[in-house]
Amino acid sequence: MLPKLAQNTYKTSGLRYYTTEPTLKERLTQILPGQVEHVKKLKAQHGDKIVGTCTIAQAYGGMRSVKALVTETSSLDPEEGITFRGLTIPQCQEQLPKAPGGNEPLPEGILWLLLTGEVPTESQVKELSKDLAKRSGLPTHVKAMIKAFPKDLHPMSQFAAAVLALQKDSKFVKAYNDGVKKDKYWESTLEDSLDLIAKLPEIAALIYQSTYYSKDLPHTIDANLDWSANFTKMLGFNDKGFDELMRLYLTIHSDHEGGNVSAHTTHLVGSALSDAYYSFAAGMCGLAGPLHGLANQEVLSWTLDLQNKIGEGKEVSDEKLAELVWEGLNAGRVVPGFGHAVLRKTDPRYTSQREFALKHLPNDPLFKLVSQIFKVVPDVLTKHGKTKNPYPNVDAHSGCLLQYYGLKEHNYYTVLFGVSRALGVLAQLVISRAHQLPIERPKSITSLWIEEFVNKESNKN
């Protein structure tokens, strides 16, 4: 039997394997060959074993639960929710390094964890923050492009387009054209991924400033600040509470295993050896859909609409609230922020945001309404009888927190999700390159094929 892949062996408080701590790239260079070898053996020894099947209902039904993808960075259990390399959100909050005086994990730490499977030390995360700061800075054509976009172009369209405009500097494309060997593809993909992650806060903040305020960035990247704090300052915030919220937000939205639309799209496009810019931009076009990342924008509009109907600051009975929720359902609309394709309980990403709110804004009227919705909606959705999961997902909470701190532009929220999602999907892309995963090409069938197949099967019986 093969030994299990090591997870989290390099803890801040545990054994130190090195006197001089390796950087992210050095550490990956040390561990990736062993992991690649391990997977090769796994495939050689057990490649013919069946891990899942696909029914006709699944083929028509968005391939729900079909086990046909390998993603190392995180895993989603329907009952327990997400774990990042084996760590739950509370464990990440406890174990990942924090900013001085802060309580929430630094997103640089989750990036390290997702890429390596190890908890980084504080100094490793600090170095990574500095490295990202060094890689920041937008080319003039990207700045000019964002400023020239019409104000009513959705921020997600601006975001994806700006990412694509960075593609001309892809180091992977250069290495590929120079004939780099396959087993080194991951190195230039890591370079592209870090360059892109470093530039995303500037892209996102410039979109924000330009779209809503016709302004330039109010802050230039400071190498002594973490990635998230630089981002909040570029968004124009100077609030330690908001800094903490964004560190948590950018950490918990980073990854949700490999089958969700943004992760799967990034992986699929990357499997054609399209570089990190093409792959991530494609993933962001998927995140922009209302059934995926756009739900956070929809949730807030829906919640504020409810608040309007109730009257701001006024209390509402659970019965009346349920009636209002039914109105939308009876009109054929979904309750945004509830339900999930995989999860069958309250999303732990929702719970962590709720805990943040209980700590920092317990008396906020909108939070109180969100709490009451949390109490009322699962019962309504259960009676409605359609959704397989009547509980809230990640998007049901974030808008209320962002509103509280003054980030009020709803249609911008998915961009924040996108900045965070880069950490997960780009880590997945680097690992896919290290394993030299082939181009993705599942087999599609026609309804005629299915009919003939079903007929043949019934003739056998």
Ligand SMILES: CC(C)(COP(=O)(O)OP(=O)(O)OC[C@H]1O[C@@H](n2cnc3c(N)ncnc32)[C@H](O)[C@@H]1OP(=O)(O)O)[C@@H](O)C(=O)NCCC(=O)NCCS
């Ligand atoms: C997330 C979501 C897209 C998952 O879709 P799914 O895997 O197809 O979910 P289910 O299998 O439970 O859907 C079965 C039925 O319940 C309905 N349903 C699911 N969630 C619902 C909700 N929140 N409100 C009303 N109906 C819902 C579906 O629309 C579907 O109806 P249909 O048979 O008429 O097409 C879905 O729950 C949804 O639309 N939620 C609201 C949007 C949202 O919050 N998205 C963010 C996800 S992180």
